[in-house]
Amino acid sequence: MSKSPQDWPEPIVRVQSLSQSCTDSIPDRYIKPPTDRPSSITTTSSEDDANIPIIDLGLGAPYGGDPEPEAQPQASILRQISEACNEWGFFQIVNHGVSPDLMDKARETWREFFHLPMEVKQQYANSPKTYEGYGSRLGVEKGAILDWSDYYYLHYLPLCLKDPNKWPAMPPSCREVFDEYGRELVKLCGRLMKVLSINLGLGENFLQNAFGGEDIGACLRVNFYPKCPRPELTLGLSSHSDPGGMTLLLPDDQVPGLQVRKCDNWITVKPARHAFIVNIGDQIQVMSNAIYKSVEHRVIVNSDKERVSLAFFYNPKSDIPIEPAKELVTLDRPALYPAMTFDEYRRFIRMRGPRGKSQVESLKSRT
Numbered sequence: 001m002s003k004s005p006q007d008w009p010e011p012i013v014r015v016q017s018l019s020q021s022c023t024d025s026i027p028d029r030y031i032k033p034p035t036d037r038p039s040s041i042t043t044t045s046s047e048d049d050a051n052i053p054i055i056d057l058g059l060g061a062p063y064g065g066d067p068e069p070e071a072q073p074q075a076s077i078l079r080q081i082s083e084a085c086n087e088w089g090f091f092q093i094v095n096h097g098v099s100p101d102l103m104d105k106a107r108e109t110w111r112e113f114f115h116l117p118m119e120v121k122q123q124y125a126n127s128p129k130t131y132e133g134y135g136s137r138l139g140v141e142k143g144a145i146l147d148w149s150d151y152y153y154l155h156y157l158p159l160c161l162k163d164p165n166k167w168p169a170m171p172p173s174c175r176e177v178f179d180e181y182g183r184e185l186v187k188l189c190g191r192l193m194k195v196l197s198i199n200l201g202l203g204e205n206f207l208q209n210a211f212g213g214e215d216i217g218a219c220l221r222v223n224f225y226p227k228c229p230r231p232e233l234t235l236g237l238s239s240h241s242d243p244g245g246m247t248l249l250l251p252d253d254q255v256p257g258l259q260v261r262k263c264d265n266w267i268t269v270k271p272a273r274h275a276f277i278v279n280i281g282d283q284i285q286v287m288s289n290a291i292y293k294s295v296e297h298r299v300i301v302n303s304d305k306e307r308v309s310l311a312f313f314y315n316p317k318s319d320i321p322i323e324p325a326k327e328l329v330t331l332d333r334p335a336l337y338p339a340m341t342f343d344e345y346r347r348f349i350r351m352r353g354p355r356g357k358s359q360v361e362s363l364k365s366r367t
């Protein structure tokens with residue numbers, strides 16, 4: 001597999017600047033082919049009403065304390081999460097133990113970042129080598145049709161990649177808030193990994209250990225979707241499945257935009273207040289031998305309101321082989337995927353940008 005390029009194939013244009021200068025049209029580079037546009041599928045009213053499941057974890061919010069981290073989840077919670085993983089690959093969690101105040105602070109601090117003067121943000125401009133910093137495209141294919149969003153990408157774990165100097169110094173609370181946010185989300189992801197392990201019939205620590213135990217990776221992509229004068233022609237983020245293990249998404253509390261693929265339809269997620277949206281990534285699809293599947297999702301934009309979301313990716317240690325759990329491989333269900341490290345897989349993804357589920361599906365043919 002080829003190495004990540006050092007630089008972008010074309011000069012970077014900030015979508016936020018385009019949003020300010022384009023009043024009634026958008027550049028061709030952002031116009032999707034008709035089959036990929038938001039309205040390419042007409043939904044029925046029952047699909048408009050549909051939503052991903054909302055699951056109450058019953059952990060409350062730890063104002064200073066910790067909601068018994070080792071407590072076994074109740075059978076009814078295990079069952080609801082199992083159904084959601086099988087049916088949707090996506091669900092929302094409420095009463096998850098993370099303080100609503102911290103969630104709001106995290107999102108609003110990042111919103112402030114995106115409203116800083118461009119010259120401040122440009123100091124953090126990223127490159128495709130690691131993607132860390134302020135970015136405006138995913139993938140390095142010259143001439144690709146681009147998405148209507150800017151983002152900020154940074155590492156939280158492992159510690160050797162955690163470099164607060166690459167985190168914005170402004171707004172002044174940004175580093176401190178993200179540090180606390182990351183700590184809380186790593187704990188919550190650890191709890192959810194146990195639930196998934198138990199539900200797959202594996203020991204409760206199986207997935208965590210297979211991810212590298214304490215040495216997992218965690219990173220954040222903050223997505224900023226500026227207002228768009230022609231939202232029907234473009235997407236904020238093209239259809240993709242998440243390459244890592246599991247994602248906890250903090251959506252905008254005011255503006256919907258995330259759509260999840262369900263059979264041939266796109267379901268717009270209606271976020272519950274102070275919920276996290278959880279989804280299965282490609283690495284758990286591989287480890288579960290496709291008992292759980294990562295699910296395609298995309299983001300639509302609108303002409304009235306900007307949108308901010310925080311996607312926290314919980315990933316395996318990047319240099320250990322990830323393969324189907326032996327316990328889930330049988331004569332009837334042979335291993336569907338070869339072993340591959342997350343580093344190798346991510347390199348592949350980083351070259352091509354969001355491409356539906358083609359990346360994880362293409363692994364199958366290699367067995």
Ligand SMILES: O=C(O)CCC(=O)C(=O)O
Pocket residue numbers: 221223237242249251257258297298299308309311
């Ligand atoms: O903005 C959203 O709602 C989804 C973001 C997302 O899918 C991602 O960052 O991978």
